[in-house]
Amino acid sequence: MQFELTKEHLTSLKEAITRSDKAFLTAELEKLHPADIAEILDEVNLHEAKFIFELIEEEKSADVLVELEDDVREGFLKALSSDEIADQLIDNIDSDDAADVIGELPEEIQEKVIAKIEEEDPEQAHDIVDLLTYDEDTAGGLMAKEMVVVNQNWTITNCLREMRKQAEEFDDVYAVYVIDDDHKLLGLLSLSKMLVSPAGAIISDIYDKEVQSVTTDEEAEEVGNIMDKYDLVVLPVVDEDGVLQGRITIDDVVEVIKEEAEKDYQMASGITADVESSDKIWILSKARLPWLLIGLVGGIFGAKVIGIYEEDIHIYPEMAFFIPLIAAMGGNVGVQSSALIVQGLANNTLGMENIFTKLLKEFGVALINGLICSAIILGYNLIFGDSLALSITVSVALLSVIIIAGLFGTLVPLLLDRYKIDAALATGPFITTLNDILGLVVYFMIGRYMYLSF
Amino acid sequence: MQFELTKEHLTSLKEAITRSDKAFLTAELEKLHPADIAEILDEVNLHEAKFIFELIEEEKSADVLVELEDDVREGFLKALSSDEIADQLIDNIDSDDAADVIGELPEEIQEKVIAKIEEEDPEQAHDIVDLLTYDEDTAGGLMAKEMVVVNQNWTITNCLREMRKQAEEFDDVYAVYVIDDDHKLLGLLSLSKMLVSPAGAIISDIYDKEVQSVTTDEEAEEVGNIMDKYDLVVLPVVDEDGVLQGRITIDDVVEVIKEEAEKDYQMASGITADVESSDKIWILSKARLPWLLIGLVGGIFGAKVIGIYEEDIHIYPEMAFFIPLIAAMGGNVGVQSSALIVQGLANNTLGMENIFTKLLKEFGVALINGLICSAIILGYNLIFGDSLALSITVSVALLSVIIIAGLFGTLVPLLLDRYKIDAALATGPFITTLNDILGLVVYFMIGRYMYLSF
Numbered sequence: 001m002q003f004e005l006t007k008e009h010l011t012s013l014k015e016a017i018t019r020s021d022k023a024f025l026t027a028e029l030e031k032l033h034p035a036d037i038a039e040i041l042d043e044v045n046l047h048e049a050k051f052i053f054e055l056i057e058e059e060k061s062a063d064v065l066v067e068l069e070d071d072v073r074e075g076f077l078k079a080l081s082s083d084e085i086a087d088q089l090i091d092n093i094d095s096d097d098a099a100d101v102i103g104e105l106p107e108e109i110q111e112k113v114i115a116k117i118e119e120e121d122p123e124q125a126h127d128i129v130d131l132l133t134y135d136e137d138t139a140g141g142l143m144a145k146e147m148v149v150v151n152q153n154w155t156i157t158n159c160l161r162e163m164r165k166q167a168e169e170f171d172d173v174y175a176v177y178v179i180d181d182d183h184k185l186l187g188l189l190s191l192s193k194m195l196v197s198p199a200g201a202i203i204s205d206i207y208d209k210e211v212q213s214v215t216t217d218e219e220a221e222e223v224g225n226i227m228d229k230y231d232l233v234v235l236p237v238v239d240e241d242g243v244l245q246g247r248i249t250i251d252d253v254v255e256v257i258k259e260e261a262e263k264d265y266q267m268a269s270g271i272t273a274d275v276e277s278s279d280k281i282w283i284l285s286k287a288r289l290p291w292l293l294i295g296l297v298g299g300i301f302g303a304k305v306i307g308i309y310e311e312d313i314h315i316y317p318e319m320a321f322f323i324p325l326i327a328a329m330g331g332n333v334g335v336q337s338s339a340l341i342v343q344g345l346a347n348n349t350l351g352m353e354n355i356f357t358k359l360l361k362e363f364g365v366a367l368i369n370g371l372i373c374s375a376i377i378l379g380y381n382l383i384f385g386d387s388l389a390l391s392i393t394v395s396v397a398l399l400s401v402i403i404i405a406g407l408f409g410t411l412v413p414l415l416l417d418r419y420k421i422d423a424a425l426a427t428g429p430f431i432t433t434l435n436d437i438l439g440l441v442v443y444f445m446i447g448r449y450m451y452l453s454f
Numbered sequence: 455m456q457f458e459l460t461k462e463h464l465t466s467l468k469e470a471i472t473r474s475d476k477a478f479l480t481a482e483l484e485k486l487h488p489a490d491i492a493e494i495l496d497e498v499n500l501h502e503a504k505f506i507f508e509l510i511e512e513e514k515s516a517d518v519l520v521e522l523e524d525d526v527r528e529g530f531l532k533a534l535s536s537d538e539i540a541d542q543l544i545d546n547i548d549s550d551d552a553a554d555v556i557g558e559l560p561e562e563i564q565e566k567v568i569a570k571i572e573e574e575d576p577e578q579a580h581d582i583v584d585l586l587t588y589d590e591d592t593a594g595g596l597m598a599k600e601m602v603v604v605n606q607n608w609t610i611t612n613c614l615r616e617m618r619k620q621a622e623e624f625d626d627v628y629a630v631y632v633i634d635d636d637h638k639l640l641g642l643l644s645l646s647k648m649l650v651s652p653a654g655a656i657i658s659d660i661y662d663k664e665v666q667s668v669t670t671d672e673e674a675e676e677v678g679n680i681m682d683k684y685d686l687v688v689l690p691v692v693d694e695d696g697v698l699q700g701r702i703t704i705d706d707v708v709e710v711i712k713e714e715a716e717k718d719y720q721m722a723s724g725i726t727a728d729v730e731s732s733d734k735i736w737i738l739s740k741a742r743l744p745w746l747l748i749g750l751v752g753g754i755f756g757a758k759v760i761g762i763y764e765e766d767i768h769i770y771p772e773m774a775f776f777i778p779l780i781a782a783m784g785g786n787v788g789v790q791s792s793a794l795i796v797q798g799l800a801n802n803t804l805g806m807e808n809i810f811t812k813l814l815k816e817f818g819v820a821l822i823n824g825l826i827c828s829a830i831i832l833g834y835n836l837i838f839g840d841s842l843a844l845s846i847t848v849s850v851a852l853l854s855v856i857i858i859a860g861l862f863g864t865l866v867p868l869l870l871d872r873y874k875i876d877a878a879l880a881t882g883p884f885i886t887t888l889n890d891i892l893g894l895v896v897y898f899m900i901g902r903y904m905y906l907s908f
Contacts, residue, residue, distance in 0.1 A: 033666075033684060035684055035685075160649065164649040164650055191645070192627065195614065195617055196618055228705075228708050228709075228712070229489050230487060230489055231705040231706075232705065233628065233687050233688075233703060233704065234687075249687060250687065250704050250705065250708065251681075251682075251686065251687060251704065254704065254708060254711060255682075257712060258682070258711060258715060261715030261719065262797060264719060265715065265718060265722060265793065265797065266793065266797070268719060268722055268723055268793075269722055269789050269881070270786050270789060271790055271793065271794065275794070276794070276797070276798060276801075277795055277797070277798040277803070277804055278798070278803060278804065278807065281815055281818040282822070284815075284819045285819045285822040288787075288790050288823060289823050291786060291790070292783065292786060292787065292823055292827055293827070293830075295783050295786045296779070298779075298782065299778055299779025299780075299782055299783060299831075300779065300831070300834060302775075302779055302782075303775035303778070306775045306777075307772075310771050311771075313767065313771040314768065317764050317767040317768040317771065317774075318761075318764065320760055320767050320771075320774040320777065321756075321761055322753065322756075322757050323760075323777045324757070324777060324778070324781045324890050324891075325749075325750070325752075325754065325756055325757060327778045327781065327782065328752065328756075328781065328785070328886065329746065329749050329750065329753065331782070331886070332745060332746060332883050332886070333742075333746065335723050335724060335882075336723055336724050336742050336745070338723075339719065339720065339722075339723030339724075339725065340723075340725070340729070340730070340731040341731055343716060343720070343731070344730060344731040347730075349730045349732060350732065353732065358731070361735055361738075364735040364739075365735050365739045368735070368736070368739040369739050369742060369746055373746055373747070376750060377753075380754060402746075432785070432786070433782065437778075
């Protein structure tokens with residue numbers, strides 16, 4: 001069912017462009033969804049993309065523009081005149097998508113495009129200007145202006161007449177909003193209620209007063225949480241006085257929810273910017289270098305720590321054998337526990353436990369896993385004939401490191417969150433590096449004590 | 455706007471339970487959304503939860519049941535008789551949620567509950583039995599049976615009459631599906647088209663023939679991708695003959711999309727099962743132990759590798775200083791590159807590049823970052839007076855390790871994916887451990903060569 005762009009398909013399209021076979025391309029494009037066409041444009045060069053774009057039927061082309069990848073769209077918009085851009089954005093797409101596209105343009109082009117839209121459709125221009133005032137990471141930045149709105153004093157008959165008028169402007173009706181004379185949001189009118197009520201019924205008698213809404217300045221992430229938690233498909237947005245401003249549909253929020261989850265994933269993997277494997281080499285290098293530098297500094301500190309014990313290593317070189325094991329295990333445990341906290345914070349599933357209870361619990365988990373791992377490595381070392389001092393050192397150090405790393409991995413993200421810093425910072429290379437060093441200190445301290453004792 | 459359960463609120467509710475203050479509790483519950491009540495029930499003990507549950511108004515209680523966390527619901531359902539469960543599930547919730555709840559029950563209870571529902575509402579029972587036959591990770595397992603369906607031969611007037619009848623049964627109308635006499639899905643009837651067309655218009659003349667659908671056996675993950683890509687709020691499900699079977703709303707798919715993103719995150723963090731920080735200690739330990747054991751085995755191999763060079767360390771103990779740095783950097787680079795591939799696979803953003811191009815690109819990224827990091831550490835070592843042999847060893851080894859780890863981190867997930875194994879397996883402790891060992895081998899090989907040369 002789903003379209004999947006194959007290399008063969010792409011080659012045949014490119015060949016058609018080379019021989020300027022407009023008939024073939026037009027037929028191909030008619031079959032495809034705007035999102036699929038955008039996928040093709042993302043893969044060809046700008047010249048080819050422009051050739052294809054001009055062949056797309058008018059109602060589809062604006063949607064294609066919206067679906068393009070940011071960098072491709074940027075190149076594309078540069079090649080279009082402000083009048084051409086305005087033509088795309090009038091009538092064909094929702095106000096939120098139009099505002100997003102215009103928001104990406106340089107300021108002087110923005111003004112020209114809006115002026116042109118204003119000539120043809122003043123209302124649309126007004127909506128776009130309004131939407132552009134909101135931060136893109138807020139409910140205002142996510143909402144669209146297209147919605148069906150009815151007054152509480154109307155009858156069903158009034159309502160249907162008005163809806164008929166409004167319906168000509170847009171296809172999808174997700175909800176009918178009921179407002180008072182001051183445009184304040186009162187509630188929802190369900191389609192089923194409307195269908196089963198007599199034509200003369202007054203809206204105020206039949207509408208549903210229980211309605212969730214957010215204010216325009218609500219954070220996008222929070223909008224995602226609310227829609228997810230309450231299983232909402234559409235959510236109305238009001239200003240601070242409760243006046244209805246727009247509505248957010250969940251398909252726009254899915255992006256936010258996904259990006260949020262991915263951001264944490266990238267942080268945990270030591271990637272600092274929102275990059276994709278198809279980005280340019282230099283962009284990828286830049287996104288990955290910061291964490292590597294932190295790792296490097298951590299490694300230098302690690303070298304310093306071991307340097308303190310150079311004499312011990314000279315006498316007992318076998319101490320060096322288990323450096324990677326201790327460091328790696330500390331890192332692994334730390335990442336595990338911090339990842340659980342970060343995920344809990346993101347999903348609001350940390351529950352009611354306070355920091356102390358969380359630490360106590362983590363201590364329990366670390367103790368169980370630490371004892372199991374230490375016992376295994378003790379058995380291994382004793383069987384394969386390492387010295388008793390080394391065997392005990394490794395096991396005691398491993399247990400200590402697992403417990404310390406677990407507590408650390410739990411505490412750091414919780415503290416960051418308490419001070420309103422993104423807890424995801426505490427995952428990945430950061431916690432690994434910190435625990436590496438901690439682990440080394442513990443290992444060599446215990447080692448020196450053990451070798452002195454035996 | 456969003457309800458947030460505070461400790462004070464919880465305490466006041468618990469106290470009300472202790473003094474059996476039903477009036478207070480009922481008033482509180484009336485104010486709350488089912489999802490919020492479920493949040494409360496997740497936090498109290500079973501006895502308290504049952505006390506609260508019995509006070510919830512009837513239309514809400516089934517929704518509360520659906521929103522509970524799995525383990526809480528399990529305990530809860532055990533405490534209810536099959537008749538009580540059936541009562542909850544009749545009329546009040548959609549067929550997909552009812553099927554999900556029943557699917558969790560032991561088989562003999564399932565039969566009793568379905569038999570009881572059959573007495574009261576044979577159609578609902580039939581829908582549930584049908585839904586239970588689908589795997590929960592497929593479109594069939596996600597879909598609900600409640601939808602508005604009209605025949606292409608009807609007029610708008612017929613249509614409205616039929617919709618009125620159907621509308622009594624459910625609140626939300628997301629789409630009106632058009633079918634032929636064999637119940638095959640033909641397309642969609644938009645509400646706006648219906649509003650602006652004359653009452654005598656025939657549906658077949660006005661419906662929208664372009665409709666996306668999936669078959670019942672489509673994978674849940676793919677359903678999520680399709681709805682996300684095409685910005686769909688609702689998606690019809692058909693059987694292999696094209697007969698309409700149900701519809702999936704995006705709120706059900708958001709869970710799937712989130713879980714998918716989180717699964718990769720947990721894998722990368724070395725957590726093998728879907729756990730939350732509020733789970734029991736033993737469950738958390740079990741989910742974390744497997745990766746720690748892999749790390750342990752890796753550490754033992756690391757010890758073996760270093761063991762080979764015991765004599766070298768005895769003579770040049772400073773070789774040990776940079777063991778953690780080399781191991782950690784290899785691990786970090788490996789995680790970065792594998793995470794990018796895993797994310798690209800999940801989002802279909804890998805683009806058209808083949809494996810060779812990907813590796814070449816990763817080589818470029820690794821070369822840039824490797825040269826920068828090696829230069830920094832070379833400068834550090836020369837300034838702070840480590841021997842020339844050690845300084846060169848560390849830098850050459852670091853560059854080699856970063857390149858090898860990068861290529862490895864790119865190649866392994868791509869290969870796993872080619873052989874239909876979850877590429878996310880290649881992230882986290884797995885790739886870290888592998889690169890740790892590789893790094894050590896490279897480091898000591900280069901080290902021995904350098905010390906022999908100088």
